[in-house]
Amino acid sequence: MDSVSKMDILKSYLETKGLKSTSQRDYIADIFFKTNTHISLEELLKKVKRKNTNIGYATVYRTMRLLTECGLAISRQFGDGQTRYENLPEDGHHDHIICIKCSKIAEFQNQKIEQLQVEAAKKLGFTVVNHKLELYGYCPDCV
């Protein structure tokens, strides 16, 4: 999905909630849509401020909440005490492996694991709505 269609989704979400499309929201969303990392609020604010000095932290925070609500952003907690956001992946859900030395993040998909999760839950009478799977270890560069 390209930035334009994402912006359309955001705008129609705002409309359904009786919220307004503003230049700040648009700009923050645009910058976010162009990032392909797992970005923190501080990092995003820094990027946004480069061209738009007067945008505040609170607006970035609120915009990311909106993007998360409408499914265009996914919030992640990798245990470093900071919430990070990533764009809704093209190719569906993925999980993460994080280097405990250099903090590099790699992504992977494993349909077998997903399936076994649902089965494990079923055995306990649970229905799975979502899950969090994070592997921690050493990346190729850190041995």
Next chain:
Amino acid sequence: MDSVSKMDILKSYLETKGLKSTSQRDYIADIFFKTNTHISLEELLKKVKRKNTNIGYATVYRTMRLLTECGLAISRQFGDGQTRYENLPEDGHHDHIICIKCSKIAEFQNQKIEQLQVEAAKKLGFTVVNHKLELYGYCPDCV
């Protein structure tokens, strides 16, 4: 493992670190060893205060850090903003499924999933040191 041997492990850990065994530490550890839930610091403090009014939050906090360091306690973050502690399980590592309605926590072990995780990491050149797997959904009581 019984509380007595756990206390022995704690005491020898303290010794190696040049730390002292105290009545507060012993009491907090004893109460913790007897819990079989995923307990928060606040909850543990409350339990401890029932018989020992003068023990402070900071000592409970520090004791749980010691227990975590020496492997007798495992700290967990289930996304409610509070760190929870559980006793080192008898039967090895397990993962969790949490009810998003009533917060009930169930545990499960799945060797196949563990194995697939290592394989998925290997494909990316990573070595897994530890992992976090949490399923979120509805428990049998909450449909």
Next chain:
DNA sequence: ATAATATTGATTTTCATTTTCAATTTCAAG
């Protein structure tokens, strides 16, 4: 007993997140 060292618990600090609020902007109606 003495001195060195560790512990305690109240308090303060830290820090990310969330909320508040007065000023500003947007937008539909006249």
Next chain:
DNA sequence: CTTGAAATTGAAAATGAAAATCAATATTAT
């Protein structure tokens, strides 16, 4: 183009859990 209601903004304050500080107290070896 005005007007006024409603939403937005950004600075600042509040929140809350975790971590650190520190003076008073307790422990330990000599």
